[in-house]
Amino acid sequence: MCYIARRMGKLITPAGEKVTPVRALVTGAGGFIGAALTRRLVEGGHQVVAVENGLRGTPKRIADLASRMKLVDGDVRDPATASTATAGCEVVFHLAAVNGTENFYQRPDVVLDVAVRGSLATMDAAIEHKATVKRYVNFSSSEIYNEPTHVPTGEDERAMIPDVRNPRFSYGGGKLISELLSFHYLQRRGVAALVIRPHNVYGPDMGDEHVIPQFVKKIGEAAKAQGVALGQPLAAGAEASAKEVRVQIQGDGTETRSFCHVDDFVDGLLIATDRGGDGEIFHIGTEEEISVRELLAMVGRNLGVRVVFETGPRTAGSTPRRCPSIKKLGALGFAPKIGLEAGLRGTVAWYRESYKFQG
Numbered sequence: 157m158c159y160i161a162r163r164m165g166k167l168i169t170p171a172g173e174k175v176t177p178v179r180a181l182v183t184g185a186g187g188f189i190g191a192a193l194t195r196r197l198v199e200g201g202h203q204v205v206a207v208e209n210g211l212r213g214t215p216k217r218i219a220d221l222a223s224r225m226k227l228v229d230g231d232v233r234d235p236a237t238a239s240t241a242t243a244g245c246e247v248v249f250h251l252a253a254v255n256g257t258e259n260f261y262q263r264p265d266v267v268l269d270v271a272v273r274g275s276l277a278t279m280d281a282a283i284e285h286k287a288t289v290k291r292y293v294n295f296s297s298s299e300i301y302n303e304p305t306h307v308p309t310g311e312d313e314r315a316m317i318p319d320v321r322n323p324r325f326s327y328g329g330g331k332l333i334s335e336l337l338s339f340h341y342l343q344r345r346g347v348a349a350l351v352i353r354p355h356n357v358y359g360p361d362m363g364d365e366h367v368i369p370q371f372v373k374k375i376g377e378a379a380k381a382q383g384v385a386l387g388q389p390l391a392a393g394a395e396a397s398a399k400e401v402r403v404q405i406q407g408d409g410t411e412t413r414s415f416c417h418v419d420d421f422v423d424g425l426l427i428a429t430d431r432g433g434d435g436e437i438f439h440i441g442t443e444e445e446i447s448v449r450e451l452l453a454m455v456g457r458n459l460g461v462r463v464v465f466e467t468g469p470r471t472a473g474s475t476p477r478r479c480p481s482i483k484k485l486g487a488l489g490f491a492p493k494i495g496l497e498a499g500l501r502g503t504v505a506w507y508r509e510s511y512k513f514q515g
């Protein structure tokens with residue numbers, strides 16, 4: 157059952173026009189994407205209620221915005237917290253989740269608990285406050301495809317959990333449940349819903365449990381162990397004469413991913429929220445597909461070295477190819493602006509500083 161979205165103020169204000177503030181709830185606002193979204197909304201003149209429990213992220217990421225927004229130190233699974241935070245909001249961005257492969261294996265119960273109870277509590281709150289809540293934006297994941305049958309992958313790709321006994325799929329399974337709840341629980345009770353499937357979002361301070369920070373760490377530690385000094389970032393192709401660092405990787409390096417800079421991601425999210433219809437699903441990412449070995453070389457270049465890698469076994473459950481089709485959101489005006497080579501510069505520099513890898 158589909159309801160026509162009631163009018164909501166716009167999050168994107170054309171240059172020269174006066175902002176009409178929209179009140180938005182952001183759950184998981186201390187996380188990587190939540191913090192970037194909160195910042196963009198506050199700086200765009202909107203009112204934000206941010207909920208974060210510090211399970212993975214930290215409200216420190218948005219501490220400088222504290223006087224311009226409302227920060228709730230609470231758990232989205234708690235119905236009272238969810239209800240109070242939602243009161244008066246026009247849009248709910250539900251990002252709170254337990255991400256990170258290590259968590260999928262070690263705490264699948266918590267991963268599922270937050271996915272299911274967090275979705276239900278925030279959806280019940282949106283239903284309770286549906287007089288003001290015009291839209292609920294649910295954050296799912298590209299993980300729901302497992303190994304997609306088509307690449308670039310469209311939003312109509314089948315979803316699947318290959319093995320319910322494998323804890324790896326607690327995350328993808330939890331996301332699938334939350335998508336089902338968006339369409340068959342929330343919408344049926346009169347709240348307009350959107351589902352977003354992010355694809356490999358990156359940027360400075362993205363959290364350590366992702367491939368880009370892990371590569372910076374791997375190369376930095378290997379360089380130290382091999383007595384190689386890191387250098388200044390190099391232009392593409394200029395690493396041929398740079399010092400060599402040997403690292404070991406999981407898989408044979410032919411796996412692919414497509415990385416979307418967080419600034420582009422937030423652009424896409426605001427476009428989807430403003431212009432997407434009730435009940436729509438959107439990919440947000442880029443169609444710039446790159447192999448793990450190319451990524452490793454790029455990270456190495458940014459650390460001023462040439463990386464030589466040895467292959468290892470591929471992690472069970474990891475997907476050989478991932479690249480979204482972004483045509484659907486493109487038709488609404490989304491076009492990523494930051495290419496990976498440019499976007500990696502700031503990200504690698506941030507992690508180099510954070511891990512204290514000097515030259």
Ligand SMILES: NC(=O)c1ccc[n+]([C@@H]2O[C@H](COP(=O)([O-])OP(=O)(O)OC[C@H]3O[C@@H](n4cnc5c(N)ncnc54)[C@H](O)[C@@H]3O)[C@@H](O)[C@H]2O)c1
Pocket residue numbers: 183184185186187188189190207208209210211212213214230231232233250251252253254255270274295296297298353354355356357358362363
């Ligand atoms: N980063 C990506 O590339 C990516 C890809 C696919 C999907 N996603 C989804 O996008 C959303 C944001 O991702 P992210 O990279 O910012 O993740 P993140 O881990 O940095 O942020 C999630 C935040 O939710 C908070 N949280 C967890 N449980 C909570 C609870 N019970 N109550 C309150 N807060 C809680 C965490 O502490 C964390 O700050 C998540 O739903 C994630 O699953 C992200």
